[in-house]
Amino acid sequence: MAKLGDDTFSIGAPALRLDDLEPLIAARVAPVAGFEPVALRAARGRVLAHAVAALRDLPPFDNSAVDGFALRHADLAAVGETRLAVVDRVTAGHAAARPLAPGAAVRIFTGAPMPAGADTVLMQEDARLDGDVLVVPSGLKPGDNRRCAGEDIAVGGLMLPAGRRITAADIALAAAQGLTALPVRRRVSVALFSTGDEIVEPGTALPSSAIYDANRYLLLALTEALGATVTDLGILGDDADALADALRQATVGHDLVITSGGVSTGEADHVRTAVERVGRLDVWRVAIKPGKPVAMGVLAGEEGARAAFVGLPGNPAAAFVTFVRVVRPLLLRLAGATPQPPRVLPVRAGFAHRKRPGRREYLRGSLRLGADGAPEAVVHRLEGAGAITSLTETDGLIEIGDDVTAVTPGDTVGFVSYAEITG
Ligand code: AMP
Ligand code: MG
Numbered sequence: 139m140a141k142l143g144d145d146t147f148s149i150g151a152p153a154l155r156l157d158d159l160e161p162l163i164a165a166r167v168a169p170v171a172g173f174e175p176v177a178l179r180a181a182r183g184r185v186l187a188h189a190v191a192a193l194r195d196l197p198p199f200d201n202s203a204v205d206g207f208a209l210r211h212a213d214l215a216a217v218g219e220t221r222l223a224v225v226d227r228v229t230a231g232h233a234a235a236r237p238l239a240p241g242a243a244v245r246i247f248t249g250a251p252m253p254a255g256a257d258t259v260l261m262q263e264d265a266r267l268d269g270d271v272l273v274v275p276s277g278l279k280p281g282d283n284r285r286c287a288g289e290d291i292a293v294g295g296l297m298l299p300a301g302r303r304i305t306a307a308d309i310a311l312a313a314a315q316g317l318t319a320l321p322v323r324r325r326v327s328v329a330l331f332s333t334g335d336e337i338v339e340p341g342t343a344l345p346s347s348a349i350y351d352a353n354r355y356l357l358l359a360l361t362e363a364l365g366a367t368v369t370d371l372g373i374l375g376d377d378a379d380a381l382a383d384a385l386r387q388a389t390v391g392h393d394l395v396i397t398s399g400g401v402s403t404g405e406a407d408h409v410r411t412a413v414e415r416v417g418r419l420d421v422w423r424v425a426i427k428p429g430k431p432v433a434m435g436v437l438a439g440e441e442g443a444r445a446a447f448v449g450l451p452g453n454p455a456a457a458f459v460t461f462v463r464v465v466r467p468l469l470l471r472l473a474g475a476t477p478q479p480p481r482v483l484p485v486r487a488g489f490a491h492r493k494r495p496g497r498r499e500y501l502r503g504s505l506r507l508g509a510d511g512a513p514e515a516v517v518h519r520l521e522g523a524g525a526i527t528s529l530t531e532t533d534g535l536i537e538i539g540d541d542v543t544a545v546t547p548g549d550t551v552g553f554v555s556y557a558e559i560t561g
Contacts, residue, residue: 153423153430155540156498160467160479167446169474170393172324178309183365183561184322185475186302192295193315195288200252204283207265207272208246208256210238211280220274224267228253243272252284259283290314301476303365323474328361329388329445330354331371333381333400333409334452339373352526353398353457357450360461361396363561364469376400381412385447389416389439393472396465399452401433409433409449417447424464425497425540428456428523432464446472453523459500459535462559480559482537482552488514491545493538502528503536505553515553535559 154162173187202208207224214220222243228234234253238244243260244253252259258280266273291297297315298308304320312320332354340350351373361368369392374384381400388395400409410433413419417437424432433449448465450457462480470477488508493499501517508514515536518528537552538545545551 153425153497155425156463157540159424159464160477163468163471167468167471170324170326170472173321174324175319176322177319178313178317181304181309181312181320181322182306184304184320184325185365185473186298186300186304187321187323187474189296189300190298190312190317190320192291192293192297193317195293196290196311196314197285197287199287201285202246202248202250202252202259202283203285204259204261205247206262206283207243207260207274208238208253209243209258209260209272209274210240210255211258211278213241214274214278215276218276221268222272222274224270224272226253243274257281257284301474303470303475326366326394326469326472327369327392328366328469329369329371329392329395330357330361330397331384331388332373332398333376334373335376335406337373337399352454353450353452356454356458357396357398357461360458360560361465361469364466365473366394366469376406376408378408378411378415381408382415385412385416385437386439389437389445390441390443392445394446394448394465394469395437396448396450398450398457401431401449401451403431413437413447413449417444419447424460426460426463427493427497427499428453429460429463430497432460434464434468451523454526455502455528456523458529459523462535463498463500466559480554482554484550485553486512486514487536487545487547487549487551488516489545490547491517491538493543493545495541495543498540499538501536501538502532502534503553504531504533515551532556 176184209222213222222241224245225242226234227245228250229247230249233251234244237254238256246259258278260274260278261283264275297311332351336348337351338344338348358368358370371384371388374381385395397409400407410419413435417435419433419435423430429451435447437445437447450460467477485505503515503517505513506516517536518532520528534553534555537554
């Protein structure tokens with residue numbers, strides 16, 4: 139499974155700054171091996187295994203960009219109108235019968251090949267016909283409304299780079315090249331479970347003092363949206379032996395094991411002990427709020443199986459924030475993709491906030507228009523990491539820099555839309 143060295147996640151410093159996390163992941167996590175071709179209709183979201191070059195010019199031939207009249211620009215008068223005889227008609231999918239003679243024009247439709255000799259197209263909206271004679275107004279420039287062979291992409295040009303997460307438009311480009319499949323890496327395989335004596339499965343009775351499992355469904359959806367396959371291993375109690383057994387089994391056949399809950403250093407938190415028994419845990423005390431602590435390590439299973447491990451905090455909003463900032467780049471690296479740091483939009487704060495220096499903070503919030511019409515960020519009424527509505531009732535994360543200690547209304551903060559980070 140995943141190739142992970144013994145020191146994959148080892149780091150001496152007590153709390154790793156977020157800016158140092160992604161380079162570390164990039165340096166230490168190797169993508170999964172194993173390529174396969176995938177049919178275009180199943181390719182969206184898959185990771186391209188190697189660069190794909192254009193096999194042919196696109197468009198394959200010079201053609202008209204509009205419905206109109208193809209002509210020779212050299213025939214046009216320097217000033218005033220020009221009169222040209224309309225001698226032929228060419229529609230998309232058909233070629234002109236003969237080259238365009240000087241002093242003539244051809245009726246042409248969008249996508250039809252330019253007749254030999256024609257270099258410019260007059261849009262039909264700008265044309266006037268006087269019987270069979272076309273009256274061309276002045277002002278047409280050479281090459282207007284003509285699409286040249288290879289202008290979209292030329293044969294041999296880089297069509298799609300390795301590590302690309304294939305989009306709908308990428309699929310269109312591949313199809314336009316006549317391809318039916320693309321080479322992709324195999325999907326990353328993830329094992330997922332929740333931990334906690336109080337956590338029960340939705341659809342079953344809810345005992346007093348218990349809560350339904352929200353995180354597993356959150357993390358399942360987030361993980362699958364990144365193109366991984368997920369094995370749902372259910373809920374485990376706060377019991378180090380049971381956790382260790384489950385981790386050992388999950389290591390086989392998976393590249394990454396994700397848990398939520400039980401990673402603090404409290405008496406009832408057993409994930410750390412379990413991971414230390416099964417592999418090695420380097421508590422990456424990532425300098426992030428909500429989220430500290432996030433546990434990362436490497437698990438060793440039977441027959442030399444190895445898997446990366448991330449233990450996320452139990453509070454749902456903390457699990458979400460740490461997933462997008464820690465698991466997401468790790469998962470994309472394993473998948474062979476090149477993760478781009480999320481685009482952080484600078485916006486004006488419409489709120490006041492105090493924080494401790496030395497860690498990045500993510501508040502859940504939305505953008506609205508301030509009194510002067512400029513956009514500003516506002517925070518959800520509940521700042522606590524336990525509130526799931528702080529995720530459902532907002533549009534993104536408000537990012538407050540590591541060393542900021544106070545935000546006052548009017549300050550600039552960062553805003554990361556959920557759309558940027560949840561797929
Ligand atoms: P822990 O990280 O185990 O200390 O849990 C922190 C908080 O998150 C506690 O209030 C837990 O009940 C809650 N929590 C843990 N796991 C889940 C889960 N799977 N779904 C919803 N809440 C959870
Ligand atoms: Mg717990």
